[in-house]
Amino acid sequence: MTTPVKTPVKTTALTKRFGGTLAVDGVDLEVRAGEVYGFLGPNGAGKTTTLRMLLGLIRPTSGTVTLLGEAQDKSNKGLRKVGALIEGPAFYPYLSGLDNLRVLAGHAGVDRARVDAVLDTVDLADRARDKYATYSLGMKQRLGLAAALLKKPELLILDEPTNGLDPAGMADMRVTIRKLAADGCTVLLSSHLLAEVEQICDRVGVIDHGRLITETAVADLRGEGRLRVLARPFDRARDLLTELLGAGAVHVEADALELDVDAADASGINAGLVGHGVSVSELRWREPDLEQVFLELTGGVSHVD
């Protein structure tokens, strides 16, 4: 008999209202087993509030949460195989990293041997006996991840795990997350960095103003690329291209022009500009930017109103 794969995260109409603010508004989230799911949204979108509701730290105003097939309720039974790091690491400053993990192992009801194992995983074993208060931000974040791994989780919930890390630290964290995913752990991570989500996630849910705007494979979220043109005289180049392609297809980005055309049109456009006495210093295909897609989905929409 095969055990059915349990959906790691499923929410239905999850809603949280703080007084007058609707922080999370009817979110139906579904994270599938084995994937790295990116929960993407700008500051204040409702990411942390949603993740806190998953963990039972915040009680939903309405809606339900199911984690690994178990309804999340006051007993926290659903958290048996869930590890989490919410809104930055928080530990007891007067305890060493090791003692902090021992305390949490006690609360989790897991064996002390796990403590050494997770310290190795996050590469913190040699500083484990130093007080948490003396740790650098990167070390604190790694200890946070270690704590999240104590239960050998099948689902990891990470709220902006690379926040405050330097580029090397960010890269480390991403490698670690991908490695965990490769070992079969489902990961739900929130971020406001599109590049990050693009690099490590399989699917992405975009949230803004508490609403889940779209839920899709990262590849599908990519918009169209653009042709980037640096030409002089600038005004003449712009006028020519507008005449040729229509105003809607020509975008001014600082000192460059960006065109909504196919990559294959580049040589024709180059020839056309040069033929009219415009000198072209750069003609480059720019890969679609998740940032752009994201702005179209969120801020872009509200700008139109």
Added chain:
Amino acid sequence: MLTSIRAELIKQTRRPANWLLLAIAAVLTLTFAYAIPYAGLSSGPSGAPGSGRGLPSMLPEAFVGNALGGVPIFVGALALVFGVLVAGSEYGFQTWKTVLAQRPSRFTAYGSKLAVVAIANLIGVLTLFAAAAGGSAAVAALEGAPMNWPSAGDIVLGMGVGWLVMTMWGACGALLGIAFRSVALPIGLGLVWMLAIQNLLASIAAPALEFVGELQKVLPGPNTGALAAAMGAASETPGVDALVGSGHATIVVAGYLVAFCALGGWLMHRRDIL
């Protein structure tokens, strides 16, 4: 639950502030029950409270009362500070989310805090009794007086009373820590109540207004004072006053203990962890 209690014990035993509180409680008890009265023996009554007590009040026979003399006021206050630190620090360090994400239900997490408050106050009361016993033995040895110890039953009863009162104040501190989600404000308010308002009620308001006198009989402070008095604490010690009988006082203090625990649990259960 057991592993959660052990985790909570690690947190509290590794925290230097808690040992400082214990040391202060022991030193103050020794100072006011032994050092000052003993100094007063040789220099004659100076009029300072406690300094005019005779030698018998310091001998082993009376050590239970001496161990409990500070419990109604300053030891209780220190127990309250401890309770605030145990519960309120989780808000200050923002560690509730770290703890609760590890799966214990809020009930388990809160229950293990209460268990540790009870355990720590047992350690506290044992320390006070050991200190007082040492003080009495030292005075008896210095003065060549007989070492007549109270019966084991009286000693255990006295410890039970001290433990009940201190745990009640500890639970009060835990409740305040949860209610205000912090450490500083609850400690400040708790101490103002215990060290200033209780004294003002007892010394100024109660004699002047009859209903305050009646109110005193159901407030926690006067009842803890009555329990200490019943155990033989010197009646001139501030806060020690046989205002009500020991049966009444026990019920009232135990009632407050249960109420504080329940109220703190209700707040924990109800509110979001932010």
